[in-house]
Amino acid sequence: MYTQGLNQAVEDGGPEDAELLARFQAKIDREEKIEPNDWMPEAYRQTLIRQISQHAHSEIVGMLPEGNWLTRAPNLRRKAILLAKVQDEGGHGLYLYAAAETLGISRAEMVDRLLEGRARYSSIFNYPTITWADIGAVGWLVDGAAIMNQIPLCRCSYGPYARAMIRICKEESFHQRQGYEAISRLAEGTAAQKRMAQDALDRWWWPSLMMFGPSDTDSPHTGRSMRWKIKRFTNDELRQKFVDAAVPQAHLIGLEPPDPELRYDEESGHWRFGEIDWSEFNEVLAGNGPCNRERMAARRKAHAEGAWVREAATAHALRKQARAAAAAE
C-alpha cells in the first residue's frame, strides 16, 4: 500500500529501490532521525521542502500584520515586546530556510517561489490587524495555534527540521503568553478596550481554527506524512486540542468565542464547536482574503527595493577578495 503511494508521488525520479525504502522506513519506525546526507525518498524530500519553506515564508509574511503596529504600540513596554516578537519571527524564518536548504534547495529559490506565487504561506496572515487588540489576539491565538502544530514537529523524523522546531517552540510559547497577557489587560480595562478585545476575538477565532488545515476527511497527505513521522497528529486532533485550551482562556477573561454552538461535552471532556466555513478558507487560499494582495505586494516591494543593496554587498565582497588576492601576490 505505501509503496504504491510513494511510487505515485515520485513522478520524475523513477522507481525507487525497495530495499532502500524499507531501510528508510525502518529507521523512522525506530524513531531515529533522518539527516541531510542520508538516503530518502524523493517524495519525502519534496514534502519537507514544501512544508518547511511554507513554514519559513509564514514567519516572514507574519512579520507584516504585526509590524503594522510597531510604530503605534500604546506604551514603551508593549512596543519593546512587539519589536522583540517580530524580530523573533524573522529569526524563525532564518532557521527554517536554513533547515530547508539542507534538502538541496537555496533560500533564493524558495523566496522566488514565494514572490512568484508558486509557494504558499499560512493564510492567517492575510487577515488585517485593525486595532491594537489584534496584536494581543494574534499572539494568543495565532502563536497559540502555531504551537499546537509545532510541538509535535519537534519530534519530526527529519533532524534539521526537528531541531529548528525545538528552538522555535520555546519562543512561540513566550509569544503566546505575552499575547494572552496583552488581550487580558484589554478585557479587564475600559469599555472601549473590552470592545476592542471582543472584536479581535470575533475576527480571529475562526481563521485560527482554520490554521490547522482541512478536516481529516479532506486532507490528502495526512496518511503518508504520519507514516513518515513528519506529522504526528491529524488536523482535527490538533484543532480540538487548540479549542480545548483556548475556550477556557477566553472565558477566564470574560470574552466569548463567536460560536453559538460551542458547548462543553462532559463525557469526552472536549469543547464541541460549530461547523467551520471552509468556503472562506478556500477563498483566502485562492488569494481572495482581505490582505493577500497587500502582503504579497509588500514582500515584492521589499525584495525589489533591496536588490541594489544585495548587489552592493556582493560587489564589495568580490572587490575586497580581489584586492586581498592582489596584495598576496
Next chain:
Amino acid sequence: MPDALTAAYALRLGDDALILSHRLSEWVGHGPELEEDIALANTALDLLGQARLLLACAGAREGRGRDEDALAYGRDVLDFSNLLLVEQPNGDFAQTMVRQFLFDAYAVELWPRLSASRDEVLAGIAGKAAKEAAYHVEQSAAWVVRMGDGTEESHDRAQAGLDLLWPYAGEIFEADGVEAALAEEGIAVAPSGLRGPWRARVEAVLDEAGLAPPEGAGVRTGGRQGRHSEHLGHLLAEFQFMQRAYPGAEW
C-alpha cells in the same frame, strides 16, 4: 530632590534613542534582506531599551511624577529635545544607514565616557549602552563601506544620503548651559570634546567607502531647544496615537 539639569540632559539622550529607535522600527518587515530586517529590529530594540531607562531617569529627576510613558507619549514637538538628525525620514536603505552611522559614531564616543559619570544611574545606563553602540557602529560603518565601495548605484545612493544628512551632524557637538554645567560637575560629557574622535572615525570610514562630505554644507540645529523639522510632528502623530485616542487607559 528634583534636579532639573540632569533631567533635561537625560531627556535629550533619551529622546535621541527613542526617536531613532522609532525610525528603525518603521523598517521592520520591509528590509532589503532578512538578515538586515533582523539587524534593524535588533538595533531598534537596543535603542528603545536605552530610551526607556533614560526617560525613566529624566522623569525621576524632574520630580513631577512623569514616568517613561508620560514623557514619551505626553509631550508635543516643542518639548522634544532630540537631535534633528535622528528624526529625519528613513529614505532608502543608504539614507537610513548613513544616518545610523553618523549617530553611532557619536554614541560610541559618548557612552564609554559617560559611564564614568558621577551620577551612578547615568553611569549604569551608559555602561550598557556603550557595549551596544560598539556593535551598532561596527554594523553601520560596514554598510557605509559596502555601499560606497559596492556598485555605482549604491555609491551614488550613499553619497546622496551623506549630502542630505551631513548638515545635521554639526548639531551633535553643540552644547548649551545644560551640558556645560553638568560637565563641570563630572555628570555629563561635554559634546564638544567628542568632535575630534567622531571626525576621525567618520573620515576613515568615508575614505574607505570612497565617499566625501559635501562641500560648504551649512549646519542645521535647534532640536535640543525644541525647534524641529516638519518630520517630527508626523512621527509623533503616529507614535502617540493610542495614548491620545484613549487617554488614561492602561495597556
